[in-house]
Amino acid sequence: MVATLFYLDPLPEAGAIAVLDGKEGRHAATVRRIAVGERLVFADGRGGIADVEVVAVAKDRLDAAVLARRTVEPARPRVTIVQALPKSDRSELAVELATEAGADRFVPWQSSRCVARWDSKADKGVARWRAVATAAAKQSRRAHVPVVEPLHRTADTLAFVHGVVAAGGVVAVLHESATVPFASLPLADASELVLVVGPEGGLDDDEVDGLVAVGATAVSLGPTVLRTSTAAAVALGAVGVLTDRWTQRPLH
Template sequence: MSPPLFWADSVPAPGADLILSGPEGRHAVTVARLGVGERILVGDGAGSVAGCEIREITGKDTLVASVREFSFQARPAPQVTLVQALPKSERSELAVDLATEAGIDVIVPWQAMRCVARWTGKADKGVAKWRAAASAAAKQSRRPWIPEVTDLATTIDVRARCADAVAAGGVVAVLHEEAARPLAELPLADASEIVLVVGPEGGLDDAEVADLTALGAHSVVLGPEVLRTSTAAAVALGAIGVLTGRWSR
């Protein structure tokens, strides 16, 4: 089993000492009960990761580790952005968790027409929860990159993002259970960027699908099963990993 990963503001070069404190230090010392001589990974969430050995434990929330190895991993290509319509509260952070574990690069929370959940007056709180969920899931899955979670998007914002992606040579896939074309038929391997659009529990409104396809998006189906909004992106990312070079290493 690989060593546990913790986040730090920066990652020093091999030979240096690193102090892990605060919530991350407390989790390592008090929750995980790590001790002197054990190995850990420390990353900055932006591609840099150090393999470290714990040298000293100080109190209940601080440790000193010696950096043994350093690596930097570039983001996989093509970049995949998820436009996620807001799920119901009990499944909201699950969608972020699963997409992060599956490798998403950017997550755009979207107040779609049929969303039961409404972030009116509390968007900052919702975005903060999604960012925390993305950070925790990236750490759990040993990802060197924490996905970016943007501010809450309106349909106008989503239109603009999708139009820009298409104009730059990207592919926009609108996951829709009534579509006839499978995701695998899209030219994903040659795309500069992939944008996945996932609707809410009630599905995308026909006008939203028509609007996005008019901008160059493709309405596609993943498979014979109808997936929940919280799991659709993760399943699509698995397919994209195989159909592109994202899982080639």
């Protein structure tokens, strides 16, 4: 039977008592009605895992004995999604789907054709993405919660891409007009893969040219044009097939 996953940071060592309180504790005790004797999995969101057994339940907390501690190494290559801001609810959908598909990091990008404008709301937008990523990681039973970086402008994004390429990473710009197939990317030896996803109106030609100039490759995922909210998840599926990222077993 697969144990239920909850996030707790920091995780106590084996033999100690872990206290799950706050929002997670209330959800476990009141909504999920976790009972004494149940086996759970606690994760710190950075790869740390604790196998626990509930020893006490209160209205808004659980006490659990830590039976064992272990660490889950992140999949390789690490995948970062540079996501041009989608509009309204598609913004959260993009983060949710990509997290469930295995994204390790998100870089929100205010590209020139974005309908959504975070401007003075950048901190709020980043906080919301982090909350969505955490919820989606928990739903998909991930040991690692994706990192969400601060809002990037185009100059920031170009500098970021340049740094990844200089360090030996691969940067792919998902573009409907590209002629290079996604499957041709040299992923076998890459330590990091960055997927650049444009907004609803597509990337500006100058943006694509700028990204290519600093080392990115414009690639096509196939004959159909994907929505900005689903493109990263589809690309991550392809990455799972083309690399060994899908060889990891789910948490138990």
